[in-house]
Amino acid sequence: MLAPEDEETEASSSTAQPAIELRGVTVARAGRPVWRGANVTIEQGEFVAVLGPNGSGKSTLLDLLLGLLDPAEGSVSVLGGSPGRGEQIGYLPQRHAFDQTTRIRGVDIVRLGLDGTRFGLPLPWQNAHRKKVDGAIDVVGASAYARRPIGECSGGEQQRLLIARTLIGSPKLLLLDEPLDSLDLPNQSSVSALVDRIRRERHMTVLLVAHDVNPLLPYLDRVIYIAGGRVLAGRPEEVITSETLSDLYDSPIEVLHTSDGRLVVVGLPEAPAHHHDRHAHP
Amino acid sequence: MNPALPWNLVKDVQQLFVYPFMVNAIEAGTTVALMAAVTGWFVVLRRQTFAAHSLSAMSFPGASGAALAGAPLPVGYFLACVIAAGAIATGSRTGNRRNPSQQSAVIGAVQVVGFALGFLFLSLYGGVLENLESLLFGSFLGITTGQVRELLGVAFGTLVFFAIAGRPLLTVSLDEVDARARGAPVRMLEIAFLLVLGLAVAATAQITGVLLVFALLVAPAAAAREFTARIGVGIALSVVIGLLVTWVGLGLSYYTNYSVGFFVTSLAFGVYLVSRASHVLAHRREALGRFEAVRAAVS
Numbered sequence: 001m002l003a004p005e006d007e008e009t010e011a012s013s014s015t016a017q018p019a020i021e022l023r024g025v026t027v028a029r030a031g032r033p034v035w036r037g038a039n040v041t042i043e044q045g046e047f048v049a050v051l052g053p054n055g056s057g058k059s060t061l062l063d064l065l066l067g068l069l070d071p072a073e074g075s076v077s078v079l080g081g082s083p084g085r086g087e088q089i090g091y092l093p094q095r096h097a098f099d100q101t102t103r104i105r106g107v108d109i110v111r112l113g114l115d116g117t118r119f120g121l122p123l124p125w126q127n128a129h130r131k132k133v134d135g136a137i138d139v140v141g142a143s144a145y146a147r148r149p150i151g152e153c154s155g156g157e158q159q160r161l162l163i164a165r166t167l168i169g170s171p172k173l174l175l176l177d178e179p180l181d182s183l184d185l186p187n188q189s190s191v192s193a194l195v196d197r198i199r200r201e202r203h204m205t206v207l208l209v210a211h212d213v214n215p216l217l218p219y220l221d222r223v224i225y226i227a228g229g230r231v232l233a234g235r236p237e238e239v240i241t242s243e244t245l246s247d248l249y250d251s252p253i254e255v256l257h258t259s260d261g262r263l264v265v266v267g268l269p270e271a272p273a274h275h276h277d278r279h280a281h282p
Numbered sequence: 283m284n285p286a287l288p289w290n291l292v293k294d295v296q297q298l299f300v301y302p303f304m305v306n307a308i309e310a311g312t313t314v315a316l317m318a319a320v321t322g323w324f325v326v327l328r329r330q331t332f333a334a335h336s337l338s339a340m341s342f343p344g345a346s347g348a349a350l351a352g353a354p355l356p357v358g359y360f361l362a363c364v365i366a367a368g369a370i371a372t373g374s375r376t377g378n379r380r381n382p383s384q385q386s387a388v389i390g391a392v393q394v395v396g397f398a399l400g401f402l403f404l405s406l407y408g409g410v411l412e413n414l415e416s417l418l419f420g421s422f423l424g425i426t427t428g429q430v431r432e433l434l435g436v437a438f439g440t441l442v443f444f445a446i447a448g449r450p451l452l453t454v455s456l457d458e459v460d461a462r463a464r465g466a467p468v469r470m471l472e473i474a475f476l477l478v479l480g481l482a483v484a485a486t487a488q489i490t491g492v493l494l495v496f497a498l499l500v501a502p503a504a505a506a507r508e509f510t511a512r513i514g515v516g517i518a519l520s521v522v523i524g525l526l527v528t529w530v531g532l533g534l535s536y537y538t539n540y541s542v543g544f545f546v547t548s549l550a551f552g553v554y555l556v557s558r559a560s561h562v563l564a565h566r567r568e569a570l571g572r573f574e575a576v577r578a579a580v581s
Contacts, residue, residue: 066463084465093459102456103511104327109456116453117466121445124514149511165460 017080019044019173019205020065022231025074027060033072034060038231040224042207044172047199049216049236050209052226058209059094061226062175065207066091079172090166094177094209098158102151106161109150110136113165136164139198156187160194167198174199174206180215188215195219213240214262240265298536306425307542310433311528314489315498317437319524320444321482322503323517324475328455331500332386333370333476336393337483338495340366343400344484345417350407356432359484366392367480371473420491422532422542429488436485443478451475452513494543498524501550508557523553 018041026036034057042048050058063069064076067084076083090113098104111133137146140160145153150161159179166174176195180188196219199206210216213223213236223239225232227248232239239245240263245253256264298304325334340362348358369392374385404411411417416424444451451471454461462468486495506520531546 068463091460091463096457103507104456105511108513112453117450117461117464119446119450122449
């Protein structure tokens with residue numbers, strides 16, 4: 001029941017088109033629906049957090065936008081076209097730490113973001129390439145350790161270098177899968193601020209998968225909450241409320257506001273791997 | 283063949299090229315060292331030394347199979363290695379992800395089946411493998427001009443593969459998920475690499491023997507990685523180490539009458555030890571520098 005919407009692809013030249021549009025999308029993995037009936041519109045330039053328990057299908061959403069997975073139902077439009085727009089999307093996969101024995105320099109890893117999947121004889125570095133690589137490394141503030149083996153860099157340093165790799169092709173859309181995971185709290189805040197600064201400077205749309213919304217709260221335009229086989233999108237203050245989350249999880253949940261503006265979500269069920277099964281027919 | 287050593291380096295080196303068998307040995311050794319050093323750099327990066335080792339062991343079923351079929355030995359080597367590489371490539375994935383633990387199990391299975399088949403071929407053949415020693419420890423000195431040509435062909439093919447596919451292979455090796463999302467043919471690259479590895483190992487094993495393949499395949503690359511984290515410099519250094527080890531080993535063997543395999547392996551191991559030591563020292567010096575800087579800042 002795939003519904004291609006040709007009118008939409010034709011309208012791709014207009015500037016006000018949304019960066020991402022999901023209409024009635026259901027996705028399935030191995031024949032089982034992960035989530036269904038998602039209607040999401042993300043405007044260009046927005047900073048969006050993708051939240052939800054483990055196994056709820058956050059990475060699945062990114063796979064969908066990358067064109068690695070076809071929707072079982074509904075239509076998906078990314079940057080005004082079909083998903084999987086190659087160089088227009090910068091993608092940072094879920095945490096993949098380079099261990100100590102990885103003796104490849106950070107600067108080379110960043111460089112591979114530019115032409116790493118291209119076949120052909122790798123010629124020595126050209127000046128234009130060098131400028132792009134140094135520029136991306138500069139933006140994330142990684143110049144001091146970019147020439148050390150990446151395995152010897154700390155988690156936060158590796159994450160900054162990997163973000164530089166996603167930036168190198170000057171993408172219009174950044175998809176970051178749990179970039180804050182396994183970082184300590186100061187690094188979570190500074191990487192969040194870094195991503196916000198970059199998307200403003202470069203007019204990019206950012207989708208960032210996260211477990212904890214708090215480091216991101218000051219910067220977010222929108223939140224996509226995935227739980228119980230459903231997808232909700234809206235402004236953070238609309239979505240992260242006791243009523244909305246209780247309804248989404250189908251169990252009582254309380255959202256508390258601390259005096260310093262942080263949100264605390266209380267009463268979350270233990271992250272079930274196949275939570276959506278119970279909600280196959282909501 | 284035990285010429286006196288007159289301690290005149292120019293003359294000594296000139297004398298190495300007097301006999302055709304030595305010329306062949308140097309040509310074959312150079313070809314194999316070059317190919318093995320480049321291939322080995324990727325083997326070490328991808329942590330596939332176990333695969334490389336098992337592929338080299340396929341020379342045994344290859345040799346006994348060739349003896350049974352009355353085919354030339356190299357045909358057996360190449361066939362066995364390529365079949366084993368194909369089996370490892372197909373068996374080592376779960377879904378569309380590379381699965382390291384499954385891969386090592388598959389490699390172990392392939393290895394033991396290879397040995398069993400080799401033994402079966404040998405008992406069917408009913409004889410003794412005449413060149414068992416050269417199978418195990420190599421035969422630098424009995425190399426024909428035809429063999430040299432065949433090795434050159436394999437080396438050329440291998441190097442062309444790395445020239446064309448080396449960069450995407452590097453990307454896939456470092457971050458498979460990212461490479462797949464960017465449209466790299468991950469599966470094809472992995473299979474192709476294992477097949478090329480099979481070819482390179484089969485060629486190297488003809489010179490170094492099954493047991494000493496790593497002297498040229500893994501040791502130079504492993505040492506180069508300790509010296510530098512740069513990609514291009516690392517591959518070049520791996521080649522330089524491989525060539526030096528081979529040339530010096532051949533020369534020493536010529537003048538001392540001890541086996542080439544012994545010298546090449548000991549030299550390669552020696553270079554690796556030095557590389558590890560220099561790495562540790564460099565780190566210690568760096569740590570000491572940081573400590574001094576902190577102390578200076580405090581006082």
